Amino acid sequence: MNRVILTIFLLLTLSPLGAQEDSVLVVPRHKNLYYQPKQLIAPAVLITVGTLGLVEKSPTDLVAQKAFKDMNSGWNRTYVDDYLQYVPSVVEPFLGFIPGVKAKHPFWDRVIASATAHALMAAVTNTVKYTVREQRPDSEARNSFFSGHTATAFTGAELMRIEYGWGYGAVAYAAATSVAFLRVYNKRHWVGDVIAGAGVGILCANAGYWMLPVWKRWFKMKDSAPETTSLKEGQSPIVVAAPFYDSECRGAGIACNIVF
Numbered sequence: 001m002n003r004v005i006l007t008i009f010l011l012l013t014l015s016p017l018g019a020q021e022d023s024v025l026v027v028p029r030h031k032n033l034y035y036q037p038k039q040l041i042a043p044a045v046l047i048t049v050g051t052l053g054l055v056e057k058s059p060t061d062l063v064a065q066k067a068f069k070d071m072n073s074g075w076n077r078t079y080v081d082d083y084l085q086y087v088p089s090v091v092e093p094f095l096g097f098i099p100g101v102k103a104k105h106p107f108w109d110r111v112i113a114s115a116t117a118h119a120l121m122a123a124v125t126n127t128v129k130y131t132v133r134e135q136r137p138d139s140e141a142r143n144s145f146f147s148g149h150t151a152t153a154f155t156g157a158e159l160m161r162i163e164y165g166w167g168y169g170a171v172a173y174a175a176a177t178s179v180a181f182l183r184v185y186n187k188r189h190w191v192g193d194v195i196a197g198a199g200v201g202i203l204c205a206n207a208g209y210w211m212l213p214v215w216k217r218w219f220k221m222k223d224s225a226p227e228t229t230s231l232k233e234g235q236s237p238i239v240v241a242a243p244f245y246d247s248e249c250r251g252a253g254i255a256c257n258i259v260f
Contacts, residue, residue: 001029007157008246011082011198013124015131029179034212034213035206035208035210036171039206042202043200043202043203043206044199045199046195046196046198046199046202049192049196050146050192050193050195050196050197050198050199051192051196052192053145053190053193053195054134054145054149054192058192060192060195061192063191064190064191067184068137068184068190070193071184071185072185072186072187074075075138075187077186078185080178080182080183081179081186082140082149084153084175084178084182084206085149085152085153085179086153086156087156087172087175088153088156088157088159088160088172088175089114089118089152089153089155089156089159090156091156091160091172092110092114092141092156092160092163092164092172093107093110093111093114095160095163095164095168096163096164101164101168102164103163103164104162104163105163109212110159110163112208112212112215113209113211114208115208116120116207116210116211116212117154117155117159117170117207117208117209119154120149120204120207120208121151121152121201121204124151124200124204125146125148125151125197128146129143129144129145129148130143132145133249134190134193135190136188137188138186138187139192144190144193145190145192145193145196146189146192146193146194146197146200147180147183147193147194147196147197148197149179149188149197150176150179150180150183150189150193150194150198150201151197151198151200151204152179152201153175153176153179153180153201154173154176154180154197154198154199154200154202154205155202156172156176156205156242157169157172157173157176157205158201158205158206160172160207161173162205162206162209163254176198176201179254180194180195180197180198181194187240197218220258243257
């Protein structure tokens with residue numbers, strides 16, 4: 001159970017939390033038009049359900065065990081997922097150049113948001129994989145939780161949805177869901193691994209856009225706010241960073257929380 005609690009903490013590090021006055025680093029408040037609380041709902045649900053797969057005989061674990069037993073009993077291996085995971089991410093920044101396809105942000109905004117999202121996703125993925133050390137279903141390797149392929153695919157899919165709407169987003173999500181299915185079919189991951197990976201990918205994609213105003217202020221770039229927003233005037237982000245050390249797990253690092 002301690003491992004599950006630690007995992008949820010690590011996966012939700014990017015979620016907005018209250019800032020403390022004695023935090024190590026606090027960036028002054030400015031209005032942010034990119035963040036909405038409802039963006040956290042789907043990632044929180046997916047991450048929680050996926051993390052339950054680490055608990056023996058939980059509903060997620062029972063589904064994972066049944067899928068492992070009944071699906072692909074011949075252990076056939078396909079490598080489509082190794083390439084398909086990148087398709088939404090590669091296509092997304094450039095899709096707006098096609099005549100008739102309208103993007104919500106300029107090209108360089110799309111590139112910056114995508115780069116930020118994938119950097120965050122890679123950092124979270126590797127931190128959790130080598131902290132939780134869940135064994136893969138097909139080998140002795142202990143880096144199963146959560147699925148990096150799935151996180152990559154869903155990061156790209158959510159970026160596509162944010163930028164171009166559900167018309168193109170649905171196609172990207174279909175590709176991402178196929179990657180998640182193939183990771184389980186190929187017995188590279190448990191069901192909980194891909195569910196949590198999907199949640200992390202969605203969360204990091206949104207975080208890529210949340211950070212756009214921060215990068216633009218730091219690097220003095222021209223801002224381009226979204227066309228619509230439900231936020232009240234004056235609502236703003238705070239970036240809080242603080243070091244931590246876990247003597248039991250022998251791990252150390254910096255927890256960075258962004259408050260919008």
